[in-house]
Amino acid sequence: MNLTGTLFVAALGLCLAAAPAAVLTPRRARPLLAGAATTAAGLAGAAAGVTALSGQGWSARLDGVLPLAGVRLDLDPLGAMFVAVTGAVAVCAAVYGVAYARHGLDGRVAQATPPLFVASMLLVPAAASVSTLLVAWELMALTSLLLVLAEHRRRAAVGEAALWYAVMTHLGFAAILAGLAGFAALAGGETFEQLRAAGLPPGARDAVFLATLAGFASKAGIVPLHVWLARAHPEAPSQVSALMSAAMVNMGVYGILRVGLDLLHGGPAWWWLLVLGAGALSALFGILQAAVASDLKRLLGHSTTENMGLVLIGVGAAGFLASGGDSMLAALALAAALLHVVNHSAFKTLLFLAAGSVLHATGTRDLDALGGLRARMPCTTALFAVGALAASALPPGNGFVSEWLLLQSLIHALPTSGVAGAVTMPLAVGVIALSAGLAIATFVKAFGVGFLARPRTPGAERASESPPAMIGGMALAAASCVILALAPATVLPGLSRLAASLVPGSGHPPGPVPVSGEVTLRLTGYEGTISPLLIAVALAIAVIGLLGAVRLFASRRARRAARLWDCGAGPMSPRMEYTATSFAEPLQRVFDDVLEPESDLDVTPTKESAYLVESVRFRARIPDRIERRLYDPVLAAAGALGRAATGLANGSVHRYLAYGFYALTAVLVALAVIW
C-alpha cells in the first residue's frame, strides 16, 4: 500500500472507530473524542486526496465486504479532489463541533453519526464500481438524514425539513440507481473500467445520462430539484450544515463529472447545454431567493444553490466546448468549475460555522432580530466578513478568481462555438454577472444587518463571543479562504491538470494545462492574465492610503461630540434601522414578477374615528414559486388519491381478503388463458 492508500485507509478507519467509541464513552468526553477522531480522519483524508491528486493513485479490492459484488475503491485524480475537499471541510467542522456540541448535541446519535457521514463522503468519490458507489451514496443520505433530525425535539420545522430531504434524496437515489444499473446491465459489468470500455447505443447513453443527471443534480440542489436544500441545510446543527453545504452537495457535481465526462466520455452538445441551462437557472433563482431571505442559514442554503449553479455553468460549458472540439477552452471552463467547487467549500464552511456561532450566542437565525454583534462577537464578525467577501465574488475574495476564469472561458468561446454557442455563451456571461451583483447585495445585507448597527432584540444584545474551539474551526476555514484568494496557484496546477485530462478528446497524454503561473495566472493560448496577490496588495495600499489621508485630514480639526440628527423625533431606537427585509425591498420590487411575494396589511382604526389608526399589522412572505407551481400540485394530487383510496378500505376483513382472492384468481385465469 502506498502513501495515499495508507492515509485513506487511516481516515476511513478513524471514522469507523470513532462512531462506536462515541457511543461507549461517557457524555462529557464524547464530543472531544469524536471531534478529535474526525479531525484526524479529515486531515488524513485531505492528505490522501492531495497525494492522489498529485499523481500517486491508489486502488483496492475487498471481495468479502459486500455480498455478490465486493467493494472496489480507486483514488484517481477526479475522486481525489473531492476527497481532499471533504477532508478539509471535515477538519473545520470537527474542530468547531467540539465546542458546539455543548449546546445539547452531545447525545450518542448526534456524536456517533458525523464520523460515519464523513466516512461515507470520503467513500463516494473513491468508489470504483456501481454497487460501491450506490452503497456509499445511500450511507451518505441516511447519516445526513439522521443528522438533520438531531434537533427535532426543539423545533417542529425540523421534522418537515427532514421529510422533504428524505423524499427528495431517495427519489434522487432511485434515479441514480436506475441510470447506473441500466448502464451496468448494458455494459455487461459494473466496475468503472468495464463501464468506460462499453460502447452503448446513443439512445441508451442519453437515458443513462439523463437519469443520473436528475439524481446528482438533486443532491447538488439544482433548480427545480432544490426544494429540500433550503429547508434541510438550515435545520441541521451548524457544523452539519457546513458539512452538507460545503462537502455533500459537491458529490452531485462529482457524479455528473464522473458519469458524463469520464464513464460516457462526453456526449452530444444538447446534454451539456441542458446542464448549462439548469446551472444558469439555479444561479439566478438561488441568489434571488437568498437576496430576499431574512433567515441567515436559509440565505446561505439558497446561496449554495447559486454556487452549484455557477459550477454547473462551467461544467456545461466544458462539455459543450469539448463536443465542439475545443479541448483547451473546455479544460479552462472545467478548471474554473473545479476551482469554484473548492472555493465554495471553503467559504460556505466558514459562513455556516459563523452562522452557527451567531445562533449559539443569540438563539435566533432571523436577521431582522440580530444586529450589533460587531462589538459583542468581534472574532466571529471578522471571520464572517472574510466569508462574505469571498462569497460575493469581489476581489480580493477567492470566489472572484474562479468566477473570473469562468467568465474568461465563456467570453473566449464566443467566436468559435457556432450558433448554439453564440446564443448561450453571452446569456451565460449575463447570468454570471447578474448573480455576482445580487450576491454582493445579499452578503452586504447579511453582514450589514446581522453584525453592524445596534442590536434589535434583547437576544442580540446579550450575545457573547463563542468558545475558542468554535473560533478555531472558523479560523481554519477563513485561513483556507485567504490562501485560496491570494495564492490560487497552490491548488490550480493540480486542478488544471485534472481538467485537461478529464476533457473528452484530450488524448493521452492530455494536452497542456489551461491555466499556469505562480503569482500571475496566465491562460494558455488566449490573452488573459490575473494576479490575485497583486490585486490584493494594490487594494490594501489604496485602502491604507485612503485611511491615512482621512486620518491626516480629519485630525487637523478638533473633535467634537454632538447628537445625531434625528429629524427632531427624539432619540433613535433600533427599530428605525434598516432590517434585512427592508434592505431587500427594492430588489424584491424589481423582481416582483419573478418572486411573486405575498404581503398582508391589516389596519385597525380606533373606534372613535376611521382616520386614527390603532394598530397596523404587516406580514410578508416570499414563497418558493417553483415549489408552488411544480410540487404543490403533485402533493395535492397524491393527497387526493390517498383520500380517495380510503374508500377501498371500509374495515371489513372479508373485503380485504376478497381483494387478495380476486387478484389471485384474476392472475391465474390470465395465466391459463395466455399459456
Next chain:
Amino acid sequence: MTDSVYVPLLDLACGAFLLTGVLVLWRRDLAAIVRLFAVQGADLGALVIVLGLHKGSAELMIAGVAVGGLRAGLLPCLMRRALMAGGEGRETKPLVNVAGSLLVAAVLAMVAYAVSQPLVRLTPTPATQAVPVALTVLLVGFFVLVTRRRALSQVVGFLLMDNAITATAFLTTSGVPMVVELGVSLDILLAVLVLQVLTTRMRAAFGGTDLDELRELRD
C-alpha cells in the same frame, strides 16, 4: 409397491383430499367442519405415506405420519376446544350461500386444472398429475377465508390453504427436506394457537366471533 397399486391408492388419497375440501363449503355446522378438516389431514398424511411407500423412503413415511398426526389429531383437537368454549355451533350466514359456493368451487377446480397444465407437462408422473387437486383445495381454502364469517371457519380456511401447499410440495418434489417440513408444521401450530387466543379475545370483547364486527376498529 407396483404402479398398479400405487396409482389407484394415490388417486384415492387425492380424491378424498379434494372431496373433504369441497365438503367444508357444504356443511354449516362448525363441529362438522372441524371433523372434515381432521379427515382431510388424515388424507394428507396417507398421501405422503403412499408417496413414501412408492419411493421406498422411510423419511417420507415418517413425515407422513407426523403430518397426519398434526393435522388430523392435534389441530382439530385445539379447534374443538375453542368450539366448546364458545358454544356457537353454526356458520349462520355465509357471504355466499352454499349452492353458490359449490358452483364457485367447480369453477375454481377448472381454473386450477388449466393453470397447472404447464407444471404437469414438466414431468408427467402420477404424482404431478394430482397437482391440480392441491391447487383446487388452495383456492377453495382462500374462498372459505373470503366468504365465511365465523373465526373458526376462517381458521379452517387458512389451514385448508396450508394443507394444499403441503400437498403441492410433496406432489411436485421427491420429498421435502425434514427441516423445512418441521419448520412449516411448527409455524402452523403457532398460527393456530395465536388464532385460538384471538378468537377467545374476540368473544370476550364482542360477544361473538363474526369478523365483520371488527369493522368498528377501523381508523
